[in-house]
Amino acid sequence: NAGVMQNPRHLVRRRGQEARLRCSPMKGHSHVYWYRQLPEEGLKFMVYLQKENIIDESGMPKERFSAEFPKEGPSILRIQQVVRGDSAAYFCASSQEPGSAGYTFGSGTRLTVV
């Protein structure tokens, strides 16, 4: 069992480019959660998805950010027209049932916008 796989580990984008972050949940997990960690801060919830459905996106910025979890393939967090303030670590977690008690986290993607 490979655990939660996130890629890339590090991503550098110029201002205005698009960033795509991928998360493959653990085998058997159909619930995926994305969190953002700004420098020197704790994590903030962004979005919760089940296969093909967004359950809660209350933590997503209103513009430029989107997430999906298709029937096949990994969950994708997309950031369009990145700005320096998007530089952060983005963590994905998955669970077999809804709820954070059963979370397994990935190693994160560190996005740097230059």
Added chain:
Amino acid sequence: GDSVTQMEGPVTLSEEAFLTINCTYTATGYPSLFWYVQYPGEGLQLLLKATKADDKGSNKGFEATYRKETTSFHLEKGSVQVSDSAVYFCALDSNYQLIWGAGTKLIIKP
């Protein structure tokens, strides 16, 4: 809304010292409580958890007791090692999402 407050860091200790990292929370109901650890340049690892009042979570010599009366979940270890240097996060379960403290950086000097 629900929130978690941790003591500010960095906390600097000598090897074999006693460690306490304070964590208090505000929540409706009685959420599960967690401590996560983040080593430099790495992801998040669950260190321990407690699901109800008076439960004690423990792992790798670390302990924390869920105190309903003081709404606290302080992390303790009797004798720290250099390898314990990391950032420690307290968190609570709010339905399906975790609410996080800001993290406490721990530095252990030999």
